Amino acid sequence: xxxxxxxxxxxxxxxxVTPISATFYTNSSSIPPLHLLNATRSAWKTFEKLTGxxxxxxxxxxxxxxxxxxxxxxxxxxxxxxTDDFDDVLKSAISTYQKNFNxxxxxxxxxxxxxxxxxxxxxxxxxxxxxxxxxxxxKFRTVARYSFFPGxxxxxxxxxxxxxxxxxxxxxxxEVKQVFARAFTRWADVTPLNFTRSESILRAxxxxxxxxGDHGDGEPFDGPMGTxxxxxxxxxxxxxxxxxxxxxxxGEDMSRQILPVTSVVDLESVAVHEIGHLxxxxxxxxxxxxxxxxxxxxxxxxxxxxxxxxxxxxxxxDGGSSRLSETSGGAEFWRGLVFSLSSIAxxxxxxxx
Numbered sequence: 001x002x003x004x005x006x007x008x009x010x011x012x013x014x015x016x017v018t019p020i021s022a023t024f025y026t027n028s029s030s031i032p033p034l035h036l037l038n039a040t041r042s043a044w045k046t047f048e049k050l051t052g053x054x055x056x057x058x059x060x061x062x063x064x065x066x067x068x069x070x071x072x073x074x075x076x077x078x079x080x081x082x083t084d085d086f087d088d089v090l091k092s093a094i095s096t097y098q099k100n101f102n103x104x105x106x107x108x109x110x111x112x113x114x115x116x117x118x119x120x121x122x123x124x125x126x127x128x129x130x131x132x133x134x135x136x137x138x139k140f141r142t143v144a145r146y147s148f149f150p151g152x153x154x155x156x157x158x159x160x161x162x163x164x165x166x167x168x169x170x171x172x173x174x175e176v177k178q179v180f181a182r183a184f185t186r187w188a189d190v191t192p193l194n195f196t197r198s199e200s201i202l203r204a205x206x207x208x209x210x211x212x213g214d215h216g217d218g219e220p221f222d223g224p225m226g227t228x229x230x231x232x233x234x235x236x237x238x239x240x241x242x243x244x245x246x247x248x249x250x251g252e253d254m255s256r257q258i259l260p261v262t263s264v265v266d267l268e269s270v271a272v273h274e275i276g277h278l279x280x281x282x283x284x285x286x287x288x289x290x291x292x293x294x295x296x297x298x299x300x301x302x303x304x305x306x307x308x309x310x311x312x313x314x315x316x317x318d319g320g321s322s323r324l325s326e327t328s329g330g331a332e333f334w335r336g337l338v339f340s341l342s343s344i345a346x347x348x349x350x351x352x353x
Contacts, residue, residue: 187304
């Protein structure tokens, strides 16, 4: 796997000949007024005109919608002749998508379905090889909605101390790097995993970089407010973010919705999500979960939900709580020992007197 990672890094270096830098805003007050008003500059917004389409219709834009569903696994890769006809393949894709995102399953392009489609989201597919562990892949409604990659890949038990490094051409500031440090800590707190920063991308287990468009891994980015980032399953360790997004890096304790309408994306929210993929989690159908695939511009979601914690501990165990137990247990031991010695000393003193 390390050879695969090195080959991917080499391909990225060959594709990128100039430094790529993203735009970062340190807090909500530093965001230009234009970005506070413009949260609809994604090409996906053209989908809204398709509201009401159903089987038998033909409409300009349906071929692009099919490409969208193909990218996220809802239409098989073997189907590549995308027309503007609303056929049974598209109906099936829409029905599965609606089930995964807790929408009314109609097989039609209603307003709620299109409203979900146009939200910025993770570039990782919801379905792999035609199967999904989100809602559509579960025969019975259950509380747990977390999912895994096929085969449940995870970092080996011998490697619980993982290192991460940043693609050097991005020239990220320490303030930006600290956003990722906070994101890693959220997963370290509930698992036996530890994360440390490395200065070498060749020695690191995980490599993080910001890229634009086609960046050599076969999963091109699509500009602002589209696919925000994507990450590989263990143990490859590739984590890419779209440099054409506008990123907010504030670590302040803010409300869930930073601003009512904005095209700026909270970096930590996306980082926590993608690290979940790096550790082996797939997408969840629980909207409050970190591993839910979509997040609206101007929203902040960084706290792991019960669904996220149960999923990651299914893979790695309850490391965070056990560490706390060991610490508190050790403290209890010493307090008990001191109390015992104190009691013995008191008894000796009473006998002597």
